[in-house]
Amino acid sequence: MAAGSGEQTSGLAPGGVAGVTTVPELARLLRQLRRRDARQRGAAELTYRELAAKTGWSHGIVGQYFAGRTLPPTDRFDTLIRLLGATAAEQGALATARDRVEEHRRRSAERGDGSATGARVAGVIPRQLPAAVRHFAGRSAELDALTRGLDQQAVVVATIDGTAGIGKTALAVYWARQVADRFPDGQLYANMRGFDATGSPLTPSEAVRGFLDALDVAPGRIPDSIDAQVGMYRSLLAGLRMLLVFDNARDAEQVRPLLPGSPGCLVVVTSRTRLTSLVTAAGAQPLTLDLLSTADARELLVRRLGPARVAAEPHAVTEIITWCARLPLALSVVASRAATHPGFPLAALAFELRNPRGGLDALAGGDPATDVRAAFSWSYRQLPADAARLFRLLGLHPGPDIGTAAAASLAGIPASQVRELLTELARAHLVTEHAPGRFSFHALLRAYATELVYGADSADERRSAVRRLRAYGTSAGG
Numbered sequence: 001m002a003a004g005s006g007e008q009t010s011g012l013a014p015g016g017v018a019g020v021t022t023v024p025e026l027a028r029l030l031r032q033l034r035r036r037d038a039r040q041r042g043a044a045e046l047t048y049r050e051l052a053a054k055t056g057w058s059h060g061i062v063g064q065y066f067a068g069r070t071l072p073p074t075d076r077f078d079t080l081i082r083l084l085g086a087t088a089a090e091q092g093a094l095a096t097a098r099d100r101v102e103e104h105r106r107r108s109a110e111r112g113d114g115s116a117t118g119a120r121v122a123g124v125i126p127r128q129l130p131a132a133v134r135h136f137a138g139r140s141a142e143l144d145a146l147t148r149g150l151d152q153q154a155v156v157v158a159t160i161d162g163t164a165g166i167g168k169t170a171l172a173v174y175w176a177r178q179v180a181d182r183f184p185d186g187q188l189y190a191n192m193r194g195f196d197a198t199g200s201p202l203t204p205s206e207a208v209r210g211f212l213d214a215l216d217v218a219p220g221r222i223p224d225s226i227d228a229q230v231g232m233y234r235s236l237l238a239g240l241r242m243l244l245v246f247d248n249a250r251d252a253e254q255v256r257p258l259l260p261g262s263p264g265c266l267v268v269v270t271s272r273t274r275l276t277s278l279v280t281a282a283g284a285q286p287l288t289l290d291l292l293s294t295a296d297a298r299e300l301l302v303r304r305l306g307p308a309r310v311a312a313e314p315h316a317v318t319e320i321i322t323w324c325a326r327l328p329l330a331l332s333v334v335a336s337r338a339a340t341h342p343g344f345p346l347a348a349l350a351f352e353l354r355n356p357r358g359g360l361d362a363l364a365g366g367d368p369a370t371d372v373r374a375a376f377s378w379s380y381r382q383l384p385a386d387a388a389r390l391f392r393l394l395g396l397h398p399g400p401d402i403g404t405a406a407a408a409s410l411a412g413i414p415a416s417q418v419r420e421l422l423t424e425l426a427r428a429h430l431v432t433e434h435a436p437g438r439f440s441f442h443a444l445l446r447a448y449a450t451e452l453v454y455g456a457d458s459a460d461e462r463r464s465a466v467r468r469l470r471a472y473g474t475s476a477g478g
Contacts, residue, residue: 017090020097021104027068029094033084034066040085055079060151061182070184070241071101073125126214128189129245132177133170135303135335138296142287146175149285150182150266157259157267157282159275162289163429163445164195164375165329168270169247171289176245176268183243183266188214190258194250195272195378197368201250204257208233211258226257234261241265250382252277272379274427291326291442300328304335309346316346323353324363325442330372333363360447376448379428386417387424392457393465394431394441395449401440409472410465 020026038045048066052059057076064070065080072080077098081091146158160168180187190207193200205226212222212229215236223229237260246255249271259267259282269275269284278284292300301317302310310317324330334349352362363372380388390411394402397410408418422439425431431439441449453462 017093017097021101022068023071023101023105024068026071026098026101027066029097030066030080030084033081033086037085046084051080051083054083057181058179061184064182064184064241071105072098073184074098076184125184125186126188127186128214129176129180129187129243130173130189132174135300135332136170136174137300137303138292139167139171139174139289142171142289143175143178145287146285147179150179156263156265157269157278157284158287159278159284160268160270160287160289161272161274161429163327163442164272164379165327165372166289166291166429167328168272168289170328172245172247172268172270176243180243183241185240185242187243187245189245189247191247192249192254194248194254195382196248197374197378201254204254205229207246207258212236230257233258237265238262239264244268246270248272249275251275256282272429274429292328292331294321294326297321297324297326297331300331301335304332305338309338309342313346316350319350320346320353323350323443325444327372327442327444329370329375330363330444333370333372336370360444360451363444372444373448373451376445379430380448380452383428383430384424386413387421387428389457390418390421391425391430391449392453393449394439395446395451395453396462396465397469401434401438403439404437406469406472407439409468412465412468 017029020029034045046054048059048062051057051062055062055076061070065072065076074095078091078095081094086094149158160172162168176187188211190202190210192202192207208226208229209222211233213219215233217232217236221232223232239262242260242265244258244260244265244267246258246267246269249255249269251271251273252275255267255269255275256278269278274286274288275284279286298310298317298321301320320334321331324334334353338344338346338349349362355362360373368374380391383391390407393410394407397406402410404415404419404422407422408415411418411421413421422431422433426433426439430445431441433439457465
């Protein structure tokens with residue numbers, strides 16, 4: 001016996017294996033194997049990182065297996081015990097023990113006695129994550145920040161927000177797939193359609209019903225009321241280690257009923273608006289995406305078009321990056337056109353982007369999901385009328401940014417009111433407060449605002465706004 005541990009170290013007693021019915025008991029056997037393996041090799045026990053390197057899994061999930069917090073899937077369990085030197089007879093006995101643990105959990109869940117933490121109704125493991133973006137580029141700092149929060153167990157909810165086309169979904173799905181092995185009970189995914197061409201956001205009731213279906217709850221067992229459905233959903237998640245991605249949320253209220261009621265799961269929420277109340281009430285880790293760096297924007301084009309084509313026209317590539325404002329969606333649209341027409345020089349695409357008659361028309365992706373103008377419009381349509389008017393009028397301002405007082409003059413409203421409207425626009429990521437009281441937006445949003453103001457506001461309204469702005473500039477000393 002190991003001193004003070006009460007665990008056998010010289011071998012695996014058949015009776016001890018036969019009596020195993022819980023995940024912690026199974027983990028005790030794994031720890032015995034690890035110690036015996038070290039003694040037979042005359043070396044230190046394999047660390048979680050060494051085991052991770054040998055298996056290709058994350059060291060975090062290896063630790064979960066040995067701590068008894070997660071039941072390894074069958075194939076992983078078999079790999080692990082072979083790696084730790086289990087004999088053929090031990091492998092058979094251990095595999096039987098692992099199956100018995102899973103069956104015990106399943107039956108306990110069906111009885112509803114609460115003794116089977118991590119059990120699913122019928123052993124179904126949902127794998128709902130969509131495919132990752134094939135040519136994902138950049139975002140190393142953001143990926144590291146998300147992983148640090150997970151490694152330190154400092155986060156159970158992460159929010160990713162940013163303007164339209166900034167790559168929130170791409171980042172969330174790419175990262176979720178990187179860490180999926182830490183959540184062996186599966187992944188749930190829902191497009192909340194908060195900013196969508198259909199104009200009909202997914203209701204919490206619809207989302208919960210879909211999750212219950214994914215967890216293999218028979219339709220006849222699903223309660224009628226949303227409160228009862230949420231209760232069942234949270235009961236099923238209790239004790240599980242699952243990854244849940246709520247994509248394209250309109251606001252915090254849309255996803256709040258979907259948050260698990262107990263620890264163990266990780267929730268990732270993407271939205272075009274800042275979900276401040278989730279940070280305050282749920283302790284969410286917020287992450288706001290900015291435009292790509294120039295280097296990452298170039299890397300995106302390299303991955304889409306190949307290094308040779310990008311290197312052949314460096315000036316055109318620089319122009320494309322500039323005119324696309326380093327916005328991932330815009331760069332992807334241009335890259336798709338270039339890939340579709342491999343004989344077209346990149347300079348021709350750059351010319352089309354800088355041509356005043358090209359504008360946002362050059363960034364139409366062929367369908368609403370890949371059309372830059374359409375993507376902006378879904379954010380704009382959610383604005384209250386007075387905030388929408390201010391956004392349009394900002395398209396008339398010639399400078400790189402604007403202060404609160406100048407914006408108030410432009411709109412012809414009190415400074416106290418314009419501050420609230422600018423905050424509303426910043427929350428929707430249609431402007432950025434890059435310094436206290438100073439607001440700006442990237443070139444493509446400026447082009448969109450300009451289109452809107454010339455299409456929705458009369459010539460008299462535009463002239464009046466410009467006169468007010470000039471008068472302010474004169475009184476303020478330029």
